[in-house]
Amino acid sequence: MTEHEIAAVVHGVLREVFEREDLALSPSTTAKEVPGWDSFKQIEIVLALEARFGISFTTQDLDALRTVGDLVAVVCRKSFG
Amino acid sequence: MTVASTKQNTLTPEPDLAIGGKTSRVSKPTYAEIEAFCQQAAQLRARGDYLAAEAVLTPLLEANACVEPVLCEHAQIAHDERKFEIALERWQQLLEVEPTHLVARRRAIDALLALHRYDEADVEAGQLLADHPGHLEAVWAWAWTKHQRGDWSEAATRWQSFVARYPANRSAWCCLITALSRGDQRELARKTGRRATEQFPDDADIALACAWISDEAGQKDFSAIEQALVDAMARDPAQLDYQLEHAKIAQIRGDRPEAERRWVALRERYRAEPVTLATIGYHQMLAGLHELDEQRVVEVAPTLEVAGESSTRLRDLFMSMESLGDNCEFGEVQRKFGAEPLGLLRFSGISPENLVTALAARFEGVGSPEEIRVTVAANGEYRVRDAYDIQMHSFVFAKDVSLERFLTQVYKRNTFLRNKLIKDLEAADKLFVYKRSMTQRQAIVLYNAMCRYGDVNLMCVLPADAEHPPGTVIRRTAGLLFGYTRSYEVAEGFVHNRYDEWLELAERAQVLRQRSEPRPTS
Numbered sequence: 329m330t331e332h333e334i335a336a337v338v339h340g341v342l343r344e345v346f347e348r349e350d351l352a353l354s355p356s357t358t359a360k361e362v363p364g365w366d367s368f369k370q371i372e373i374v375l376a377l378e379a380r381f382g383i384s385f386t387t388q389d390l391d392a393l394r395t396v397g398d399l400v401a402v403v404c405r406k407s408f409g
Numbered sequence: 410m411t412v413a414s415t416k417q418n419t420l421t422p423e424p425d426l427a428i429g430g431k432t433s434r435v436s437k438p439t440y441a442e443i444e445a446f447c448q449q450a451a452q453l454r455a456r457g458d459y460l461a462a463e464a465v466l467t468p469l470l471e472a473n474a475c476v477e478p479v480l481c482e483h484a485q486i487a488h489d490e491r492k493f494e495i496a497l498e499r500w501q502q503l504l505e506v507e508p509t510h511l512v513a514r515r516r517a518i519d520a521l522l523a524l525h526r527y528d529e530a531d532v533e534a535g536q537l538l539a540d541h542p543g544h545l546e547a548v549w550a551w552a553w554t555k556h557q558r559g560d561w562s563e564a565a566t567r568w569q570s571f572v573a574r575y576p577a578n579r580s581a582w583c584c585l586i587t588a589l590s591r592g593d594q595r596e597l598a599r600k601t602g603r604r605a606t607e608q609f610p611d612d613a614d615i616a617l618a619c620a621w622i623s624d625e626a627g628q629k630d631f632s633a634i635e636q637a638l639v640d641a642m643a644r645d646p647a648q649l650d651y652q653l654e655h656a657k658i659a660q661i662r663g664d665r666p667e668a669e670r671r672w673v674a675l676r677e678r679y680r681a682e683p684v685t686l687a688t689i690g691y692h693q694m695l696a697g698l699h700e701l702d703e704q705r706v707v708e709v710a711p712t713l714e715v716a717g718e719s720s721t722r723l724r725d726l727f728m729s730m731e732s733l734g735d736n737c738e739f740g741e742v743q744r745k746f747g748a749e750p751l752g753l754l755r756f757s758g759i760s761p762e763n764l765v766t767a768l769a770a771r772f773e774g775v776g777s778p779e780e781i782r783v784t785v786a787a788n789g790e791y792r793v794r795d796a797y798d799i800q801m802h803s804f805v806f807a808k809d810v811s812l813e814r815f816l817t818q819v820y821k822r823n824t825f826l827r828n829k830l831i832k833d834l835e836a837a838d839k840l841f842v843y844k845r846s847m848t849q850r851q852a853i854v855l856y857n858a859m860c861r862y863g864d865v866n867l868m869c870v871l872p873a874d875a876e877h878p879p880g881t882v883i884r885r886t887a888g889l890l891f892g893y894t895r896s897y898e899v900a901e902g903f904v905h906n907r908y909d910e911w912l913e914l915a916e917r918a919q920v921l922r923q924r925s926e927p928r929p930t931s
Contacts, residue, residue: 359749366804367751368818371825387833391728391750 334381334407335400341376342396345369355397373399381407438469447478450486459490460758460800464786477507484516491760493520494846494872494897509540511547518550524846527558545575556584561592579605579612586618598622613641613651631662649685652678653692690769724748726915730868731833733843734759737802738896739870742911753826757801761851764843767797768858771831775799776824783816791815795823834862840890840918844870846897849885856889864888868918872897880913884921892918 329337339353346364359365374385377399383406393399438446446469453462463486469479484499500517503510514537521530534550541547552567568585575581582605589598602619609615620637635658641651652675659668672693679685727748732739732755740755753775759767767775774780774796782794791803791810805815833839843855852869859865868890873879877893884890892914896907 367749368803368805368822370751371822372818375821375825387829387836387838390829 329407331400331404334404337380338377338396338400338403341380342373345372345376353396355395355400357396358394377403383407438472443469443476443478447482450482454482454486454489457489457798458782458784458794458800459486460786460792460794461784462486464784464788464792467787475502475506477503477510480506481510481512484513488516488520490758491523493523496520497524511537511541511544514540515546515550518554522554522557525848527554530554530557543574545578548574549581552581552584556588559591561588564588565592565594576608579609579615582609583614583618586615586622590618590622595622611644613637613644616640617654631658634658649688653689657692686770688766690766720747723912726919729839729919730915731755731830731839731841733764733841733867735761735764735843735845738844739842739911742908745908746912751826751829753823753830754799754801756804757799759797759799761843761845761847761855763797763799765855765858767799768834768855768861770797772796772827775827776820776822778816778820781816781819781823783812783819791819793819793823831862834859834865837863837865840866840868840922842868842870844894844896846872849891852885852889852891856886860888866890866922868892868914870894870896870914879907879910880917882914882917882921890918890921 335355342353342362343349343351346362346369351362359370374390378384381403383403385402385406389402389406393402446465450462450465453459453465463483466479466483466486470483480499480503484496484503487493487496487499490496497517497520500513500520503513504517507513514533518530518533518537521527521533531554534547534554537544537547538551548571552564552571555561555564555567558564565585565588568581568588571581572578572585582601586598586602586605589595589601599619599622602615602622605612605615606619616637617634620633623633624631635655638651638655638658641648642655645651656668656671656675659671672689675689676686679689724747727743727746728750730739730743730748731750731752732743734754734757736758737756740752743750743755753772777796780796784792784794785807786792789806789808791805791807791812793801793803795801803815803819805818807815810818834841841859847869852867852871855869856865856867859867864887866888868882870892871877871894873881873893873895877883877891879893879895881893882890894907894910894914896910
């Protein structure tokens, strides 16, 4: 899976969690820009990504997340080993 | 108010704020309505639902219905939650309305004693006695303030006066024997003990107080205490206090194998009672606590010279910390400085005792449907109560998310955050922050409980005083810091967050962490 493909899957997971097919996402999108992206959603997203990619987020990973791009980068790093 | 409790495996409707079909907005409540609200709050308080109990009273307080039952219940909630600064403020508010209110002054004295403000407690006890001469509560408080202070000579004098007036009060006899014994009047203590024993031949507490006299003399005659405890347990096998003392005494006399045997037997006996098990674990931890010199200060953080700050640096600074409660204050401070870490206790309340027991049990049960209860606050926010009486804000509102859906989310969320907290404790990378007015000894117990996970760093944030100006941070031992703030002062019934002082505390704690002291190897 390429980085581009991973980004597409991550965006799909986010749209599923927020139940919004029209959710506009870019690498620079932050949680503050997405209505309803609170700690509950953050955890739903992390759990969904862990299940989808078979990876595990550490506290350092979670603390470093600021944008959707960061999220994709962590998934890529963990998926590519 | 709706309460969701999976303990009953159902969503249980509870008496709503809308009592008698009226809404929670109360314009001019009748006395009957006020009584109904107060009763509801008292029931919630008795169950430990302090947030919900406060929420029930909020409409009355907003409607300016500051009458005696409301003020009394409002103060009692903070008191039961052991938030003594706030409780004291509220009791004093009631005393302004009713200056001779016996319960208010009695509780204010208790709050002052819990805050170690003995002189003020003594003044209040004098006032209580002047207002209610000869009343049992007043005479008790008059002696109890000196007993709590450890002024044994004066305490003994006052207990003598108490038992002269109330000779049938067994607890007072025990206190008198203890005060005489600890005040080096052991002959008189023995004589008094004999009198009390004649009067109450079967009283286990008096027998115990007498047994301790020889130990107070430094004779370490634990056999008398052991025998008194065995007798007490035979008389009252259901009394947990005696069983705990029985295990502790083995530890005090240094017989570790026997102490361990007793603790194990206790845990086995109460294996089906999680609350009692947690209490046993807490007492075992206290009994095993190594005595430390409470005045020892290892290092004081220097005064800061820094001013210009980048927001990224401050965000990173606060991201390197994790709140353990006991309220939302530090979580809000982190938000103010742009840090939004995920944390189980970030917007939660938990007492030090419950935190210690939760740590001992690795937070077992947190996030479990059997433990979680959800209430809807007056403002519509879901409030969550989890195992170990952890009470948390959700910032999710009933108008936005159904209760069923919220429950599903909260089970997942709390389970995830519980696992994360355990990993964070084990990784020991973060500085854990706990703000609560407590003794240094309590802080050490909490720190020791955390050290089971790894070489953790804990900053306990305590009220500033003359010796410790706001912003002071001291290192007590390798990973234990004490920070001091004025962010305890109550104004108009609320504690106002002091972001400037929190920033100072965070900066200074960081400096001390960077100069990390080597940890003892054991």
